[in-house]
Amino acid sequence: MISVLFSSALCSLAVVCSMAAGVSAYLAAPRQLLLRKAVPVGAGLGLAAVLAGVALGLFCQVVGAFTAVFSLAVVLMSVWSLLPLCVALARRGQEPS
Numbered sequence: 001m002i003s004v005l006f007s008s009a010l011c012s013l014a015v016v017c018s019m020a021a022g023v024s025a026y027l028a029a030p031r032q033l034l035l036r037k038a039v040p041v042g043a044g045l046g047l048a049a050v051l052a053g054v055a056l057g058l059f060c061q062v063v064g065a066f067t068a069v070f071s072l073a074v075v076l077m078s079v080w081s082l083l084p085l086c087v088a089l090a091r092r093g094q095e096p097s
Helices: 004-027 041-062 065-090
Strands: none
Touching: 004 041, 004 065, 041 065
16 A cells, blocks of 8 residues: 555656656747757657656556546646746747747
């Protein structure tokens, strides 16, 4: 039986890995606004896939497989929705580079 503290730590680490996967995939996009030049697609998406796999494995340690996939999808969709919005709001009023 896994303790509650250990389960919480695994879930937190899985969420951090999921967020890092989402950011890595965003940075590989050609029209991203966070960096001056996009990360190479192979490296960005490869790192995102590895991080998503690690996050899925961590989620599976705590919850069932379907719940783990759903949790990963929710975190990725949140990052892919909120990160571009936050970057656009932060750059509002600045000249495009």
